[in-house]
Amino acid sequence: MSEDASLPLFPLRTVLVPGAALGLRVFEPRYLDMVRECGRRGTGFGISLILDGEESGTPATPAGVGTAAVIEDFDVGADGILALRVRGTRRFHVRRTRVRDNGLIVADVDWCADDPDVDLQPEHALLGVVLRKILERIDGGDQAFPEPHFDNAAWVGWRLAELLPLEQTDRQLLLQEDDPDERLAMLLRLVDIED
Template identity: 40%
Template sequence: MNDRSDWIPLFTLNTVLFPDGILPLKVFEPRYLDMVRDCMKERVPFGVVLIRAGQEIGIAADPETVGCLAHIIDWDAQQLGVLLLRTQGGRRFRIIETRTRPNKLLEARIDLMPADEPLRIMDRHTACARTLGLIIEDINMRGRDELGEDFESPFPDRLKLEDAGWVANRWSEILPIPLKARQRLLELQDVPARLAIVHEYLLQHHIL
């Protein structure tokens, strides 16, 4: 799928998707089923944006101004009218303007934000990467023990524990912080600053 920089459909959710992050979705509303089918047919992503005001179901919600492209990497239709998706975060984007289609699907004209440049973990943050790797390994091991072949990891297949932005993003997904705080981390374009905030949180809560 190619990134888009024009009008894209939006999936407004009570969650924040980060670049490279894995987001499973259960799609059953007609507007979103149509959206997903169109995206798969055209091989394009859709946008995932945190809800600022409103609900996930029904009338189009008011989104935050920054979201993340979601690429469909797998799907299943085990029952009529329900699609199970496995999506992965792509580029972040900033919403320029929105419009609502007759079927209540929200669309946005967007500007793609710069992708994080690969940045090697600094010595003072190596504990962040090492601890994250242990947590991912533990979650995956427990999942395989409990579910066997049915287990799907909540993390990307390829771990980039040497990359500061990747490490900061994965911590931002799993830390028990408010959605608004998670959204601010998504919006922060300064990779070292994003990881420094995560590192300070981990120290304050005695995780490191």
């Protein structure tokens, strides 16, 4: 992906973090058009938390930081609604948005830098333990995360941001944080397991 790009947005009441999977039900014409266009071009789309508005109807106001999503699988349910399974890839900053005639929001974005490869620090070791315990309790967790990276600060942080029962506003703050160690410090405060 280039350093700046134009990306169709799918604003939601949930935050997608890098590496996380998300199921979507797509029924509005603007998003069906978006999925077709992404399929033709072999591209993804952006998911951003809704700051104001609703998931359907009038275009909502998206957060300024979101995550690009790629379609991993799709199906049509018994109700005729398209079901997608997407996975988060890179984070982006929205520079500006425009709304197409069909109501689809398209954003000019700058890509966030990839996470540095930083080892899990001793002060965050407890979060690695918490993540291991969570994954042990998830049915199929070993298949969902076949190559765990418990020594990698960014991977541990994103998996906890994905799996912990956090408020979406807190998950958005984690998404906006560029430093993997600071992200883990924020998680420690959020789950209140320090000392």
